[in-house]
Amino acid sequence: MRNIHSVEKNQAALGSDFVAFEDAEAVLKIHSAALEDEEAVVEIHTAALGYDLAAFEDEEAVVEIHTAALGYDLAAFEDEKAVVEIHTAALEGEEAVVEIRIAALVDEQTALELYIAAPGDERAAVDIHIVAPRKDLESKISFKWTILRYLHMMR
Known part of the structure; x- marks a missing residue:
């Protein structure tokens, strides 16, 4: 499912290490540093899922891609x-x-509630906003930190 070469290429462009993506804190730092280039951040995640970046310009298409991949009804x-x-x-x-x-x-609020109600992979919490990037970069950073604060409180 993962397009490793594309991911490595995009990470190299951001000066990041592929291994860092096994560490949620490192991922957060990489994304925070890369927020000036929103397209590069989105590209990393779309490539990791094996999807074409162009599809992510259409929100409905993204939902259809993910639901179809999981075999769910939209x-x-x-x-x-x-x-x-x-x-x-x-x-x-x-x-x-x-x-x-x-x-x-x-x-985004639904995403946060779902994550808190049924926590899974910490990396997912860091990634939530990337698929549907917001125009307000400060809100992006705030949303990520809100999720991470909840995670630490739950430990």
Whole structure:
């Protein structure tokens, strides 16, 4: 599922190390430093999922890509309860990360609530906002730190 070469190429452009992506704190630092080049940040994540960056200009297309990849009906994502059930069932797998991203496309608050209610991969928390980037860069940083604060409080 991962396009490693594309990821390494994009990371090299940002001066980051591929190994750093195993460390949530390091990932946060890399993204914070790369926020001036929003396209590069988005490219890293789309390449990691094996998707074309162009598809991410269309929010509906992104949701369709992710739901189809997981074998879910797009209509289910109009029902918040259904989304929570799907996410809960996928906690142990890669699907959980994708589910959080899907939720983030709809509503950042929903994404945060889903993550807090059913925590999975810390890296996903750092990544939530990347798939659906906001125009306000300060809000991006604030949203990431909010999620990380919740994670530390839960420990």
